[in-house]
Amino acid sequence: MMRMLLIASLATLSACTAAASPPALAGAEPQIAAPAAQIAASEALPAAIEPQPVVAASYAERALPDVRCDVRAIRTSHGVRLEAVAMSDDGAFGEYEFVITKRDRGGSSDIMQGGEYDLSNGASQSLGSAEVSLERGGGYEARLVLRDDDGVACAAETSR
Numbered sequence: 001m002m003r004m005l006l007i008a009s010l011a012t013l014s015a016c017t018a019a020a021s022p023p024a025l026a027g028a029e030p031q032i033a034a035p036a037a038q039i040a041a042s043e044a045l046p047a048a049i050e051p052q053p054v055v056a057a058s059y060a061e062r063a064l065p066d067v068r069c070d071v072r073a074i075r076t077s078h079g080v081r082l083e084a085v086a087m088s089d090d091g092a093f094g095e096y097e098f099v100i101t102k103r104d105r106g107g108s109s110d111i112m113q114g115g116e117y118d119l120s121n122g123a124s125q126s127l128g129s130a131e132v133s134l135e136r137g138g139g140y141e142a143r144l145v146l147r148d149d150d151g152v153a154c155a156a157e158t159s160r
Contacts (some may be wrong), residue, residue, distance in 0.1 A: 009015040030101035066091045067119070071142045079133040085126055085145040086154070088119040094148035098128045118144060136158075 072083045084098040093116070100111040113128040132140055143157040 003023040066090050066145060067148075067153040069144050069156045071098075071144050071156050071158045073142070073158055073160070076131055077097070079131060080140065080160070081129055081131040082158070083126055083129040083144045084113070084142075085124060086117050086119060086144075086146055087124040089119050089122055091119055091121045091123070092148060092153065094146055094153060096127050096143070096147070097145045100130055100132065100139045100142045102132045102138065104135045146156060 018044045020133070042075045060061045063117045068087045070085045072085060072086075074083065082100055084096065086092075086096065096117050097112060097131065098113040101109075102109050111132075113130070115127070117125060117127055119121070119125055141157065141159040145152060147156040
């Protein structure tokens with residue numbers, strides 16, 4: 001009885017395994033097992049393996065869009081207006097981050113702006129601006145970073 005149960009279990013396991021196997025290719029005969037000598041011969045490596053040349057483009061060789069950026073400081077009656085500007089001759093797109101830190105006797109404060117930029121050929125775009133008041137002894141730092149799919153495309157900063 002035990003022997004019949006074992007045979008029935010193996011038959012069921014075999015049927016489940018066959019059902020779960022991927023279908024054979026059209027016109028190909030399924031192979032159940034190959035002799036060990038055939039497997040060893042088919043897996044043998046060629047006597048000499050030719051090294052393949054590695055081709056890598058250096059950073060200078062990549063075709064990158066010509067992206068330029070600038071942080072402009074324009075004096076106003078209350079202090080200074082800081083403007084983030086991006087320019088491109090070839091067209092470019094990505095994301096930008098514009099951070100202004102103002103320092104004075106009371107401490108420091110940050111203004112953060114960001115978003116997407118999309119420059120058409122030969123375009124210039126104002127990405128953001130903020131006006132900060134300046135007291136005696138006060139100052140600021142402003143940093144603009146443009147990123148594209150390849151990383152940092154441009155960075156600019158100004159301070160006083």
